Amino acid sequence: MQMNPRLSGLRCIRCASLWPPGDYPEGCPSCLAAGHPATLECRYEASPADGGIPLPVLAPVTLGEGATPCLDAIDLARAEGVGQLWLKCESANPTGSHKDRMAAQLVSRARLAGATRVAAASSGNAGVSLAAYCAAAGLQADIAITRTCPPLQREAMQRFGARLSVFEDSLGRWPYVAALCRNQGAFAGTNYLNPPVGTHPYGVEGYKPIAQEILDGCGLPTDIIVPTARGDLLWGIFLGWQHLLHSGRIARLPRLHAVEPYARLSRARASGDARGLWEGATAQYSIAGGTCTLQSLEALSRSGGTPVEIPDPAAAQAQQRLERMGLGAELSSAAALAAVSRLRRSGVLDAESSVVLMVTSDGRRD
Numbered sequence: 001m002q003m004n005p006r007l008s009g010l011r012c013i014r015c016a017s018l019w020p021p022g023d024y025p026e027g028c029p030s031c032l033a034a035g036h037p038a039t040l041e042c043r044y045e046a047s048p049a050d051g052g053i054p055l056p057v058l059a060p061v062t063l064g065e066g067a068t069p070c071l072d073a074i075d076l077a078r079a080e081g082v083g084q085l086w087l088k089c090e091s092a093n094p095t096g097s098h099k100d101r102m103a104a105q106l107v108s109r110a111r112l113a114g115a116t117r118v119a120a121a122s123s124g125n126a127g128v129s130l131a132a133y134c135a136a137a138g139l140q141a142d143i144a145i146t147r148t149c150p151p152l153q154r155e156a157m158q159r160f161g162a163r164l165s166v167f168e169d170s171l172g173r174w175p176y177v178a179a180l181c182r183n184q185g186a187f188a189g190t191n192y193l194n195p196p197v198g199t200h201p202y203g204v205e206g207y208k209p210i211a212q213e214i215l216d217g218c219g220l221p222t223d224i225i226v227p228t229a230r231g232d233l234l235w236g237i238f239l240g241w242q243h244l245l246h247s248g249r250i251a252r253l254p255r256l257h258a259v260e261p262y263a264r265l266s267r268a269r270a271s272g273d274a275r276g277l278w279e280g281a282t283a284q285y286s287i288a289g290g291t292c293t294l295q296s297l298e299a300l301s302r303s304g305g306t307p308v309e310i311p312d313p314a315a316a317q318a319q320q321r322l323e324r325m326g327l328g329a330e331l332s333s334a335a336a337l338a339a340v341s342r343l344r345r346s347g348v349l350d351a352e353s354s355v356v357l358m359v360t361s362d363g364r365r366d
């Protein structure tokens with residue numbers, strides 16, 4: 001395990017300032033000081049040969065994450081009236097969600113940085129993943145959850161040795177995690193700012209290989225639909241496609257669309273400011289909360305995608321459709337299928353579209 005020697009620095013996605021390699025859990029220091037939390041993006045020296053998608057940590061701690069199946073859902077494509085529909089099954093990751101890709105890079109960086117504990121706020125899947133990878137790396141995980149965290153999620157975190165702290169509401173977790181990271185030397189496993197910023201850039205980089213896997217398994221799709229809360233997955237997938245574009249492997253980007261249970265990104269986009277609070281009630285707990293991030297807005301605008309609001313009843317109907325095909329999907333993952341119908345009706349998708357749904361989790365711990 002070592003840092004990638006080609007990692008040359010980080011660049012702010014808002015002000016384009018450059019920063020040396022290091023740990024920036026609060027994003028760009030300049031933009032934060034100006035009151036605009038903004039994600040930093042990793043930069044690498046060009047590889048002489050095509051060495052694949054670069055990641056910050058080489059030979060990271062692993063539990064076998066990545067290389068998940070991409071299923072060709074022919075019947076669903078026909079029913080939805082699109083050319084092709086693929087299901088990228090992230091539930092095949094070791095702890096059952098896409099979060100393992102981020103945890104592998106983030107926890108490895110924590111260990112290389114000399115940290116002995118990782119602190120995070122989680123609705124469930126991220127906490128389980130960080131707990132497992134911390135166990136694998138010999139680090140302590142401190143996870144802040146809410147009272148409504150599903151019991152099986154909570155139990156899984158504890159089985160992997162995490163210490164849990166329970167809070168009344170989602171926003172209440174962040175000051176606790178901030179104190180652990182700022183005052184007690186914990187390594188940040190998630191955002192803790194409000195308004196929020198993306199998770200540590202080295203962790204988010206772990207999502208980039210998804211783009212390569214989709215390209216290898218399905219070709220270059222026109223559209224990818226991503227369940228989104230603070231947008232780490234959305235932005236990380238964008239970074240992967242951006243690398244493929246800049247290295248000449250593809251000639252255009254697929255559009256990335258963000259699924260959310262109620263309007264956050266559409267309202268942030270309309271106001272031109274990601275810093276707002278747009279609360280709503282939802283059973284799609286993995287993508288709940290009233291905040292969004294600049295990185296989500298950037299992934300949408302740079303790829304030409306759109307936010308899609310999917311209320312719980314539509315997500316539940318989509319979940320049943322997937323179950324009748326033998327596919328378990330968490331409610332927020334099934335919402336991606338409901339989004340296909342919406343986007344088809346609104347004309348964003350058409351009969352020629354080739355669409356990938358990010359099935360982020362199978363809901364085994366709901």
Ligand SMILES: [Zn+2]
Binds near residue numbers: 012017028029
């Ligand atoms: Zn900045």
